[in-house]
Amino acid sequence: MHNFRLDAVDHIPVDVLPIGTDYPPGHVLPRHAHRRAQLLYGASGVMQVETDVGSWTVPTDRAVLIPPGVAHEVLMDDVTTWSLYIEPDAVPWWPASCMVAEVNPLLRELLRTANTFAPDYDVTGHDGAVVNLTLHELRHLTPMALSVSLPHDEPFRSLCRTYLAEPDLAVTNETWAQAANRSSRTFDRQFRAQTGTSSAAWRSHARLLTSLRLLPISSVTEVSARLGYASPAAFTAAFTRAFGAPPSRFN
Structure with missing residues (x-):
């Protein structure tokens, strides 16, 4: 299926609904959640997925596994997706938090093929066999460190989101502490409590994530x-x- 709305086909009694979608540069999918688990694969372009707890960058030929019911926003940068929407009972092993993984050539071709199926494909025939093999391959994905934690509280969360959108090397711990009206020591202690890392280390990793775009x-x-x-x-x-x-693997 291509450029179908999930809510138009969600009633179909199949465990896996493959839906491909084309998005223009800079398109934002507003915050939403799905009843089904979602495999969001980028056949082209780069995606940034944000939830309450973190931000995941998804380059071309990578995928993010999104748990059912998790609210998320997605920034699409000239992306074509090949998604799978999966009944939770069919994937009891699905991760409890979002996870980015590299997609090998076999899985890529399975996703490409599945996204040509009709909404009411035959689950007992060839199409069903492709879907079953796809689910088998998904169980063996290896997580990639393409994410950063996001603080729950303000002003920490806004500072981090702004930095992810446009990293600035001139920003320092003191810059953020002043913006938050806190001392540097207090800011760093509170930032660590919410993200598990120092603000300097967080910004360093965020800059590297930005490089993927x-x-x-x-x-x-x-x-x-x-x-x-x-x-x-x-x-x-x-x-x-x-x-x-190396960076050459991503350009």
Whole structure:
């Protein structure tokens, strides 16, 4: 199915509904939740998924697993998705929190094929076999560290969301502490309590996540300069330490 609304087909008695959708650059899916679990795969473009507890960046050929009932907002940057909407009872092993994972060539082709099926596909024939194999492959996905925690409380949450949208190397702990009307020590203690990390470490990882949105349209040299790294080599080293692969895997 392509460019179908989920609520138009959610009543169909199948465990898995494959739905592909095209989104223009900068399109935002407002905060919403699904009754079913969702596999949100980006066949092109980059997505950013935000929930109450975190933000996940999803480059091309990666997917995010979204638990049923979890409210989320998605920023689509020129994205084509191949989604699966899955009855919760069919995937009791589904993660309790969002998870980004790389999609191997076999799973990619299974998703591509499933997204050509009619809404009332034959679950006992070829189409059902493709869906069953897809679910089997999903059980073996490996999580990728493509997320940051988001604080619940203000002004911490707004500061983090603003930084994710436009990282600024000039922002320091003191900058944020002053904006929050707190001392640096108090700010850092409260920030750690909500995110589990220091604000400096959080901003460093957030800059690297932002690079995933820039790499498809810019060179490594351009991205490293824009994000304030001393050299492309320094950026590449930091990126590889964080994500286990060099930037060239993502552009």
